[in-house]
Amino acid sequence: xxxxxxxxxxxxxxxxxxxxxxxxxxPKTAQRLSYFVLSQNKEETLKLSEALIEVxxxxxxxxxxxxxxxxxxSESCSYCYEKDSAQICVVENVIDxxxxxxxxxxxxxxxxxxxxxxxxxxxxxxKLKIEELMKRLNRGETxxxxxATNPTLxxxxxxxxxxxxxxxxYNNIKLTKLARGLASGTDLEYSDFNTLSNAFQxxxxxxxxx
Amino acid sequence: MPFKTEHxxxxxxxxxxxxxxxxxxxxxxxxxxxxxxxxxGIMKFIARGAKKPSSRLSGHIEPLNYVxxxxxxxKSLNSVSQVESINSFLEIKKEYNLILKAQYMMxxxxxxxxxxxxxxxxxxxxxxxxxxIHNSKIPDLDILIFEFELLKYQGxxxxxxxxxxxxKKLERSDHYFSxxxxxxxxxxxxxxxxxxxxxxxxxxxQQLLLRTISRKKYKDLINLNLVEKEINNCRKLIxxxxxxxxxxxxxxxxxxxx
Numbered sequence: 001x002x003x004x005x006x007x008x009x010x011x012x013x014x015x016x017x018x019x020x021x022x023x024x025x026x027p028k029t030a031q032r033l034s035y036f037v038l039s040q041n042k043e044e045t046l047k048l049s050e051a052l053i054e055v056x057x058x059x060x061x062x063x064x065x066x067x068x069x070x071x072x073x074s075e076s077c078s079y080c081y082e083k084d085s086a087q088i089c090v091v092e093n094v095i096d097x098x099x100x101x102x103x104x105x106x107x108x109x110x111x112x113x114x115x116x117x118x119x120x121x122x123x124x125x126x127k128l129k130i131e132e133l134m135k136r137l138n139r140g141e142t143x144x145x146x147x148a149t150n151p152t153l154x155x156x157x158x159x160x161x162x163x164x165x166x167x168x169x170y171n172n173i174k175l176t177k178l179a180r181g182l183a184s185g186t187d188l189e190y191s192d193f194n195t196l197s198n199a200f201q202x203x204x205x206x207x208x209x210x
Numbered sequence: 211m212p213f214k215t216e217h218x219x220x221x222x223x224x225x226x227x228x229x230x231x232x233x234x235x236x237x238x239x240x241x242x243x244x245x246x247x248x249x250x251g252i253m254k255f256i257a258r259g260a261k262k263p264s265s266r267l268s269g270h271i272e273p274l275n276y277v278x279x280x281x282x283x284x285k286s287l288n289s290v291s292q293v294e295s296i297n298s299f300l301e302i303k304k305e306y307n308l309i310l311k312a313q314y315m316m317x318x319x320x321x322x323x324x325x326x327x328x329x330x331x332x333x334x335x336x337x338x339x340x341x342x343i344h345n346s347k348i349p350d351l352d353i354l355i356f357e358f359e360l361l362k363y364q365g366x367x368x369x370x371x372x373x374x375x376x377x378k379k380l381e382r383s384d385h386y387f388s389x390x391x392x393x394x395x396x397x398x399x400x401x402x403x404x405x406x407x408x409x410x411x412x413x414x415x416q417q418l419l420l421r422t423i424s425r426k427k428y429k430d431l432i433n434l435n436l437v438e439k440e441i442n443n444c445r446k447l448i449x450x451x452x453x454x455x456x457x458x459x460x461x462x463x464x465x466x467x468x
Contacts, residue, residue, distance in 0.1 A: 024237055120233050120273070120313045122461035152234075153273045153309065160306035183263040192269030193298040 012038070064136060066112040066129040068094055083109035089146040090133065090162065092116050092155060100148065108146075111136065116154035117161055123154075125161055133162075137170055147177040151198075225288075226280045227253065228296065230336060231273050232316040236261060242271050243287065246279065247319050247336065251329040255279065256287040270295050274302065274312055276337060297337070301344035311349055312340060314462040315356060321456045322364050331363055338428075346432065350441050355431065357448045358423050366455050368448075369393030370421050380417075387412045389450040416444050 006013075012034055019030035037045055062069040062077035069077035087108025091097045097110040113128045136142065147162060149155035159177055166175055181199035182191060191199075229248030237243045240261040246253045260267040270277055270293035280292040302308040319336050323329050339356040346352045361367055372379050374393035385394040386409035394417070395409065419440050423431060453459050 118313075119310055119462040119465040120317050124465060153303065156303060157306055157309045160309075164306065185264045187266070190266035192272075192275070192295045194272070194275075194295075194300060194303065195269045197298075197300055 061112075061114075064132065065110055066114060066132055067097055067110055080109060083107075085109050085136070085139075085141045086143040087146065088133075088136065088142055088144070089148050091148045092150055092158070096148065096150075106146070108144075113149075113158065116149060116152070116158040118154040118157075128158070130162070130165075134165075134169075137166070137173065142170075142173055144174040144176060147175065149177075151178075151180050225283055226278055228276070228278050229253070229333060230316065230340075231271065231275050231277060232320050233273055234271060240265075242267075244271055244273075245320065246277075247316070247323060247329065247333055249328070249330045249333055251325045251327045252320060252323050253325070254287055255281060255290050257290045257293075260290075267293050272298075274299050274309070274316070274340075276340075297341070299340050299344075302340060305344070308344060308349065310462065310465045311343065311353060314460065314465070315339060315353065317460050317462045318357065318360065318452065321452075321460060322360055332360065335359055335363075342428075348436065348438055348441060350438065350445060351431065351436060354441055354445050354448065355423055355428060357445065357452070358420070361448065361451060361455075362424075364455075366392055366451065368420065368451065370417065370424055373399055375399040382414060384411055384413050385417065386410065387447055389447070389454045392451060410447065410450065412447065413440075413443075415440050416447070419444055420447075 008016075015034040015037060016027070016030045019025055019033045020027055022030075025033070037048075058070055058072075059068055060072045061067065062071070062080060064076040064080050067077065067079055069079065071077050084107060087106075088111050089097075089100060089106050089108060090111045090113060091100065092113055092115060094112055094114075097112055100106050101110070111129070111133050113130065113133075115123055115128050117123060117125055117128070137145075145162075145166060147159045149159045149162075163175055163177075166173060179202050180195070181202050182188065182195060188196075227246070227248045227250065229246040232245045232247055234242050234244040237256065240259050242257045242260040244255055244257065246255060257265075257267045257271045259265045260271045262268065267290060271290070275295055276297040276299070278294045278296060279290055281288040281290050299312065302312050315336060319332050323332055335356060339352050343349050343352045358368075368387075369392060370380075372393075373396035374388070374391045375395055376399050378396050378398075380394055380396055383397075385396065386400045387394050388409045390408055394412065400409070415437070419436065422434070426434075449463060
């Protein structure tokens with residue numbers, strides 16, 4: 001933070017520091033947001049602060065699927081009861097689960113890992129919600145795990161780690177992962193080697209598509 | 211590859227650079243900021259729109275990709291206009307343990323590289339190690355050679371043949387290694403100096419392994435019958451030296467089976 005901020009009122013300084021903690025917000029953007037809040041009318045600002053408080057007070061993460069829940073005290077959320085736990089789709093973040101859910105493709109339940117293994121950023125398997133997933137698998141209700149981690153280096157590493165520990169401990173559970181390959185609307189000319197390699201490996205018979 | 215379009219692109223864009231992407235961070239809606247180990251040292255770039263599925267940059271902007279970048283220089287972050295993958299190290303990306311080891315090597319290279327300085331040796335060393343590691347019988351040997359060469363190049367090479375205190379030639383026996391001085395103490399100096407607490411006892415076998423690495427070429431080393439346990443012990447010594455040189459422990463160390 002610049003030294004010029006010291007001359008500002010303490011309240012504004014506190015607001016700038018608070019905004020700076022958000023992902024993707026640097027000191028300059030934090031300042032801009034703070035001045036915007038100052039210029040906003042009181043009702044709008046109160047709405048924002050109320051929304052922030054409500055999110056923290058009313059919502060938390062489910063102890064079973066690690067998705068957002070309003071049932072703070074119960075072991076499993078309503079979503080866990082509604083969905084078929086025979087098929088669990090493992091995703092990195094809540095937003096990934098929401099995207100898949102909105103598409104309506106997946107009818108089973110989700111498990112949110114809250115990140116991906118990234119040693120270079122100091123994130124190992126112990127920092128993810130893998131233990132919670134193992135507890136779910138111990139119940140013996142699961143038939144299939146769909147690994148829907150991102151097709152990035154970290155996502156693939158997470159998928160490989162999960163594949164290793166699940167296949168070692170649970171022989172009866174079918175492990176699948178989302179297909180890798182060319183995305184719709186892309187040009188083959190600009191595809192990278194990894195995508196092309198995956199697209200060739202996962203090629204399907206035209207009869208199967210039709 | 212039989213067809214190369216690189217020369218055509220070079221004509222149209224003046225600023226281009228080759229390097230390995232070490233880490234990526236998502237930024238704003240669809241941008242990615244990433245770090246590159248290049249011939250010119252560590253460089254940071256922004257790839258606008260790289261998170262969009264239709265982006266022509268998306269698949270190329272990934273850690274552990276050796277790429278040619280075409281960019282517009284800027285005061286803050288250079289903006290990428292085009293990328294071509296040279297090597298994606300697909301064999302490494304298929305194995306969890308190799309990914310962890312590769313990330314360790316990238317972090318180590320990053321920590322010993324600077325900005326705007328000739329870095330071609332470190333880059334070529336990293337590329338050759340990454341290219342060989344998936345075929346190696348003992349990947350840790352490749353990493354040990356990489357670590358050893360990297361430290362030597364940066365002026366932190368380990369003194370293997372004489373005492374770091376009195377310069378006397380070391381006898382053929384176990385000696386004590388100090389990462390702070392980057393070498394061994396002879397028995398006389400070890401007795402007299404107050405260095406006991408910071409030194410590690412190194413067996414003659416481990417010393418011989420390090421000496422062999424310092425003398426032989428890679429193609430000769432990989433054909434030798436070396437003991438994996440000794441290799442791991444030597445890597446621990448080098449790790450200790452790295453930690454003393456850069457002042458912090460690398461984040462990837464605990465994940466790379468040390």
